[in-house]
Amino acid sequence: xxxxxxxxxxxxxxxxxxxxxxxxxxxxxxxxxxxxxxxxxxxxxxxxxxxxxxxxxxxxxxxxxxxxxxxxxxxxxxxxxxxxxxxxxxxxxxxxxxxxxxxxxxxxxxxxxxxxxxxxxxxxxxxxxxxxxxxxxxxxxxxxxxxxxxxxxxxxxxxxxxxxxxxxxxxxxxxxxxxxxxxxxxxxxxxxxxxxxxxxxxxxxxxxxxxxxxxxxxxxxxxxxxxxxxxxxxxxxxxxxxxxxxxxxxxxxxxxxxxxxxxxxxxx
Ligand code: FES
Numbered sequence: 001x002x003x004x005x006x007x008x009x010x011x012x013x014x015x016x017x018x019x020x021x022x023x024x025x026x027x028x029x030x031x032x033x034x035x036x037x038x039x040x041x042x043x044x045x046x047x048x049x050x051x052x053x054x055x056x057x058x059x060x061x062x063x064x065x066x067x068x069x070x071x072x073x074x075x076x077x078x079x080x081x082x083x084x085x086x087x088x089x090x091x092x093x094x095x096x097x098x099x100x101x102x103x104x105x106x107x108x109x110x111x112x113x114x115x116x117x118x119x120x121x122x123x124x125x126x127x128x129x130x131x132x133x134x135x136x137x138x139x140x141x142x143x144x145x146x147x148x149x150x151x152x153x154x155x156x157x158x159x160x161x162x163x164x165x166x167x168x169x170x171x172x173x174x175x176x177x178x179x180x181x182x183x184x185x186x187x188x189x190x191x192x193x194x195x196x197x198x199x200x201x202x203x204x205x206x207x208x209x210x211x212x213x214x215x216x217x218x219x220x221x222x223x224x225x226x227x228x229x230x231x232x233x234x235x236x237x238x239x240x241x242x243x244x245x246x247x248x249x250x251x252x253x254x255x256x257x258x259x260x261x262x263x264x265x266x267x268x
Pocket of ligand 1: 045046048049063065066067080081082
């Protein structure tokens with residue numbers, strides 16, 4: 001087991017306040033609230049945001065990048081877009097100093113915390129009936145007996161008799177859900193643009209171009225979202241082809257989400 005390392009004097013950290021410290025080569029966010037000290041990895045499990053520079057409210061720290069909140073006492077993820085807790089560490093006060101001992105184990109690779117609003121979540125803050133206002137199509141690969149997203153989307157699009165227009169495309173895209181956030185890509189604000197043009201190759205059909213962003217540049221769900229998007233649109237009888245362009249500028253921020261999505265994810 002690692003030893004305690006002195007990282008600061010007790011009076012060095014305002015109350016409430018936070019400080020970034022280094023322990024054995026790792027960057028640690030040290031918090032001081034109500035006379036109590038606590039320490040977390042300075043790593044947001046959504047995409048590595050620096051927690052020590054986030055907004056501290058009581059015992060919650062909000063990641064400065066996309067707003068995920070964590071409990072500073074335990075590292076538990078409290079709101080989207082983080083779904084996993086970050087690692088917490090042992091802290092003691094001795095000889096006027098604050099000492100930290102690194103814990104091994106849970107961190108970015110730690111246990112998954114069910115997201116707010118997701119059935120079964122210990123952090124449910126939104127009544128389940130409200131969450132049902134969002135499409136309930138399961139993510140690709142779901143094994144709970146429900147049809148995977150592409151099958152549902154194909155069925156919907158293949159029997160589509162509505163004329164193809166931007167609004168209809170956006171409706172079809174609502175069948176595509178982020179597999180980690182459980183919210184469709186339209187309500188998440190990932191769709192920056194929809195362009196329809198007569199196909200040069202298939203008479204009477206349309207070529208669809210989608211400008212899509214990701215919640216982070218390294219979003220692991222990216223390939224799946226692109227594939228699901230193409231499948232959801234390609235099955236429509238008026239679609240000749242689908243192009244998905246990934247656009248990272250401007251970067252995605254939580255304020256691009258609809259109010260329903262924000263409520264569902266517990267982002268205020
Ligand atoms: S990096 Fe922290 S919420 Fe995205």
